[in-house]
Amino acid sequence: xxxxxxxxxxxxxxxxxxxxxxxxxxxxxxxxxxxxxxxxxxxxxxxxxxxxxxxxxxxxxxxxxxxxxxxxxxxxxxxxxxxxxxxxxxxxxxxxxxxxxxxxxxxxxxxxxxxxxxxxxxxxxxxxxxxxxxxxxxxxxxxxxxxxxxxxxxxxxxxxxxxxxxxxxxxxxxxxxxxxxxxxxxxxxxxxxxxxxxxxxxxxxxxxxxxxxxxxxxxxxxxxxxxxxxxxxxxxxxxxxxxxxxxxxxxxxxxxxxxxxxxxxxxxxxxxxxxxxxxxxxxxxxxxxxxxxxxxxxxxxxxxxxxxxxxxxxxxxxxxxxxxxxxxxxxxxxxxxxxxxxxxxxxxxxxxxxxxxxxxxxxxxxxxxxxxxxxxxxxxxxxxxxxxxxxxxxxxxxxxxxxxxxxxxxxxxxxxxxxxxxxxxxxxxxxxxxxxxxxxxxxxxxxxxxxxxxxxxxxxxxxxxxxxxxxxxxxxxxxxxxxxxxxxxxxxxxxxxxxxxxxxxxxxxxxxxxxxxxxxxxxxxxxxxxxxxxxxxxxxxxxxxxxxxxxxxxxxxxxxxxxxxxxxxxxxxxxxxxxxxxxxxxxxxxxxxxxxxxxxxxxxxxxx
Amino acid sequence: xxxxxxxxxxxxxxxxxxxxxxxxxxxxxxxxxxxxxxxxxxxxxxxxxxxxxxxxxxxxxxxxxxxxxxxxxxxxxxxxxxxxxxxxxxxxxxxxxxxxxxxxxxxxxxxxxxxxxxx
Amino acid sequence: xxxxxxxxxxxxxxxxxxxxxxxxxxxxxxxxxxxxxxxxxxxxxxxxxxxxxxxxxxxxxxxxxxxxxxxxxxxxxxxxxxxxxxxxxxxxxxxxxxxxxxxxxxxxxxxxxxxxxxxxxxxxxxxxxxxxxxxxxxxxxxxxxxxxxxxxxxxxxxxxxxxxxxxxxxxxxxxxxxxxxxxxxxxxxxxxxx
Numbered sequence: 055x056x057x058x059x060x061x062x063x064x065x066x067x068x069x070x071x072x073x074x075x076x077x078x079x080x081x082x083x084x085x086x087x088x089x090x091x092x093x094x095x096x097x098x099x100x101x102x103x104x105x106x107x108x109x110x111x112x113x114x115x116x117x118x119x120x121x122x123x124x125x126x127x128x129x130x131x132x133x134x135x136x137x138x139x140x141x142x143x144x145x146x147x148x149x150x151x152x153x154x155x156x157x158x159x160x161x162x163x164x165x166x167x168x169x170x171x172x173x174x175x176x177x178x179x180x181x182x183x184x185x186x187x188x189x190x191x192x193x194x195x196x197x198x199x200x201x202x203x204x205x206x207x208x209x210x211x212x213x214x215x216x217x218x219x220x221x222x223x224x225x226x227x228x229x230x231x232x233x234x235x236x237x238x239x240x241x242x243x244x245x246x247x248x249x250x251x252x253x254x255x256x257x258x259x260x261x262x263x264x265x266x267x268x269x270x271x272x273x274x275x276x277x278x279x280x281x282x283x284x285x286x287x288x289x290x291x292x293x294x295x296x297x298x299x300x301x302x303x304x305x306x307x308x309x310x311x312x313x314x315x316x317x318x319x320x321x322x323x324x325x326x327x328x329x330x331x332x333x334x335x336x337x338x339x340x341x342x343x344x345x346x347x348x349x350x351x352x353x354x355x356x357x358x359x360x361x362x363x364x365x366x367x368x369x370x371x372x373x374x375x376x377x378x379x380x381x382x383x384x385x386x387x388x389x390x391x392x393x394x395x396x397x398x399x400x401x402x403x404x405x406x407x408x409x410x411x412x413x414x415x416x417x418x419x420x421x422x423x424x425x426x427x428x429x430x431x432x433x434x435x436x437x438x439x440x441x442x443x444x445x446x447x448x449x450x451x452x453x454x455x456x457x458x459x460x461x462x463x464x465x466x467x468x469x470x471x472x473x474x475x476x477x478x479x480x481x482x483x484x485x486x487x488x489x490x491x492x493x494x495x496x497x498x499x500x501x502x503x504x505x506x507x508x509x510x511x512x513x514x515x516x517x518x519x520x521x522x523x524x525x526x527x528x529x530x531x532x533x534x535x536x537x538x539x540x541x542x543x544x545x546x547x548x549x550x551x552x553x554x555x556x557x558x559x560x561x562x563x564x565x566x567x568x569x570x571x572x573x574x575x576x577x578x579x580x581x582x583x584x585x586x587x588x589x590x591x592x593x594x595x596x597x598x599x600x601x602x603x604x605x606x607x608x609x610x611x612x613x614x615x616x617x618x619x620x621x622x623x624x625x626x627x628x629x630x631x632x633x634x635x636x637x638x639x640x641x642x643x644x645x646x647x648x649x650x651x652x653x654x655x656x657x658x659x660x661x662x
Numbered sequence: 663x664x665x666x667x668x669x670x671x672x673x674x675x676x677x678x679x680x681x682x683x684x685x686x687x688x689x690x691x692x693x694x695x696x697x698x699x700x701x702x703x704x705x706x707x708x709x710x711x712x713x714x715x716x717x718x719x720x721x722x723x724x725x726x727x728x729x730x731x732x733x734x735x736x737x738x739x740x741x742x743x744x745x746x747x748x749x750x751x752x753x754x755x756x757x758x759x760x761x762x763x764x765x766x767x768x769x770x771x772x773x774x775x776x777x778x779x780x781x
Numbered sequence: 782x783x784x785x786x787x788x789x790x791x792x793x794x795x796x797x798x799x800x801x802x803x804x805x806x807x808x809x810x811x812x813x814x815x816x817x818x819x820x821x822x823x824x825x826x827x828x829x830x831x832x833x834x835x836x837x838x839x840x841x842x843x844x845x846x847x848x849x850x851x852x853x854x855x856x857x858x859x860x861x862x863x864x865x866x867x868x869x870x871x872x873x874x875x876x877x878x879x880x881x882x883x884x885x886x887x888x889x890x891x892x893x894x895x896x897x898x899x900x901x902x903x904x905x906x907x908x909x910x911x912x913x914x915x916x917x918x919x920x921x922x923x924x925x926x927x928x929x930x931x932x933x934x935x936x937x938x939x940x941x942x943x944x945x946x947x948x949x950x951x952x953x954x955x956x957x958x959x960x961x962x963x964x965x966x967x968x969x970x971x972x973x974x975x
Contacts, residue, residue, distance in 0.1 A: 264808050
């Protein structure tokens with residue numbers, strides 16, 4: 055066997071999952087769009103499904119705001135049609151139980167069915183193989199399975215709205231004992247169904263995480279070293295660690311909670327519990343606080359699942375539109391990794407007022423404040439990337455700038471809550487709501503909008519309508535801040551969250567006007583999103599045809615035609631340089647140079 | 663990847679590990695009938711034996727010793743997370759009902775002294 | 782040319798086996814974290830209510846099951862060894878034996894459960910039995926899942942699907958089965974002896 059034959063075969067050798075055996079693209083509709091193994095189709099499935107759930111979650115929030123601004127006033131139109139159903143009383147107003155249900159389900163839908171599938175399932179699936187130069191993820195069938203598990207999880211979740219007493223109503227955190235005793239909580243079967251839904255969604259998330267970790271670790275194209283990975287892929291890698299190793303904790307907790315509800319055990323119920331004036335039938339012997347530990351051991355890392363990938367998206371957009379290398383690539387990666395390390399040891403800061411050992415409270419306070427360091431490094435590096443750049447204000451860039459601004463506000467308010475003395479006052483008030491909406495909506499969803507318009511050419515082969523996208527950005531930015539910034543004032547004034555009847559408290563009466571203002575801002579915020587919905591679907595079919603590299607990016611996906619063909623790369627790419635060598639001398643008269651461009655003779659390559 | 667570099671474990675190797683595992687099982691079973699002073703000592707002995715068995719299974723039966731650094735890292739990280747989850751949660755609960763740190767420390771010391779005198 | 786095709790095929794299987802093994806380790810890592818949740822809860826509740834829980838289980842049956850599972854782990858290791866040598870008969874026999882041992886384990890577990898139920902002991906009886914049924918129930922689910930997959934692999938092995946170059950499904954099965962065994966090694970002292 056000559057040397058030539060060997061190299062000849064290795065050139066054709068497989069380099070991706072299932073690889074080597076190039077099957078033609080399936081022709082049947084079912085295998086092409088429903089049970090598809092193509093990572094790009096799975097990514098789009100995630101993207102579109104989760105955007106649809108965002109409409110549901112947003113709708114729930116709109117109803118929620120109505121009750122806060124106009125307590126027990128019949129909801130116009132909707133309340134009239136749905137009298138006595140779902141969350142509505144017989145007069146069409148939202149009932150107190152309905153209010154709790156709206157609040158819990160808004161949180162659960164947004165976290166488990168919108169943000170995680172959107173940024174990890176959608177962007178991760180679509181972009182990771184393109185970024186590392188692979189033809190698919192490592193386990194394509196598992197990938198399809200993980201999407202369909204997520205879709206299956208939505209069935210019990212949606213079903214729970216229709217059962218007697220409605221869906222989960224014990225907050226998205228499902229704290230026992232309220233969530234634990236079927237008879238004591240406002241919802242009975244609904245909450246169990248929602249727990250089953252979380253279980254399935256969590257399993258889908260674990261499978262996705264395993265898949266991404268193996269893909270990034272094993273399927274990188276030749277030359278794609280760890281130091282040349284785009285930051286989005288780095289962020290997805292770290293996120294996948296969280297998904298893989300933190301989510302099982304939630305499954306364990308949910309199993310125990312389901313045992314408590316179905317088999318009447320008492321993992322989370324103390325001895326001698328009284329329910330409705332009588333001793334509870336459960337044997338007792340458990341601890342309600344135990345749930346909080348187990349839940350937050352998952353749910354705090356989940357907070358990072360919600361933000362890290364969008365930090366990656368923002369890094370990609372900022373560097374591309376500043377036409378400058380990202381400032382401090384290594385520092386960015388190290389800060390991501392340290393967020394991962396610290397992220398596992400800060401969960402107790404959600405429990406400062408729970409009755410947890412105060413000694414632990416202090417330890418958690420210190421570790422939490424430490425997280426400000428890597429976050430701060432990232433913010434400064436983004437600003438450093440902008441500094442002196444040749445900035446282009448296209449819509450992705452506007453959203454990325456929105457991301458940084460909102461992340462700074464949300465991050466600063468987080469420092470107040472990290473310190474126990476301040477948190478004891480602020481806990482469970484609207485200050486918390488303001489804080490995490492600044493992070494999850496202000497930062498994450500802004501980056502998602504930016505990311506969608508940035509990679510729309512790769513997703514659908516067309517450009518989004520730029521003026522509409524800019525209008526959407528402007529209105530969202532304005533109404534988002536009008537909605538959530540005043541909530542800081544509500545919280546400082548002591549306005550509790552999860553409160554259906556703020557009118558019952560005299561000291562909250564002076565805040566009624568502010569609540570009405572917030573509600574109307576929220577409605578305009580919701581309406582502004584219709585621009586995006588229109589732009590998304592209209593551009594998908596009628597947008598301007600996109601060129602290969604409309605934003606002049608360096609990473610591998612921009613070397614492919616738009617939309618990306620079935621087998622991504624005709625010839626397996628070879629990577630010669632880092633992802634952000636903008637304005638490099640090697641590029642000649644261009645200011646960008648693709649990662650797969652070989653070194654130019656006579657030029658010293660940039661250090662990457 | 664590892665298949666070429668390391669000699670595969672042979673029939674005899676597995677047989678030795680198997681016998682050691684069985685022996686340790688009998689040992690832990692026997693120790694459960696022996697009163698080793700405070701109950702905590704019995705617990706510690708049983709857990710140490712289980713940990714030895716677990717490592718044997720992990721490194722020899724499952725062949726973790728042949729894996730690359732990445733796979734080893736996964737298990738090391740899991741072990742760290744396990745320790746963190748258990749230790750931190752435990753810290754919250756073993757001192758339940760007491761609120762002064764010095765008081766808690768004093769109690770632990772008393773407990774240890776009692777155990778020592780008891781023996 | 783025949784040699785080249787085989788070499789490509791072997792390289793492809795090696796690469797895929799490598800990916801699958803790393804994926805399996807990650808999946809087992811997530812399984813460790815799943816049981817971590819239970820163990821953390823168990824350790825906390827046992828420590829915080831020290832002395833109030835008296836060991837009520839049948840030690841003999843527990844020990845018997847431990848021995849059965851360790852033996853099945855051994856036979857599984859031999860099955861993997863046979864598959865790597867391309868020894869089809871050895872693979873089929875050892876894996877068949879492993880499968881039978883798994884079923885015997887479940888039967889013993891079933892006898893224990895039947896005893897508990899006949900004595901009127903259910904998960905809701907007290908906090909110890911809640912943990913007992915939680916742990917052993919989820920462990921048994923893992924055993925059942927393993928047996929289902931192993932059954933499929935057994936038929937594939939008998940058909941001759943596996944050889945020296947392509948045997949990673951058997952290897953993955955082995956990793957999973959050893960893991961299930963390891964979990965039991967910790968459950969046994971935690972539930973039956975302490």
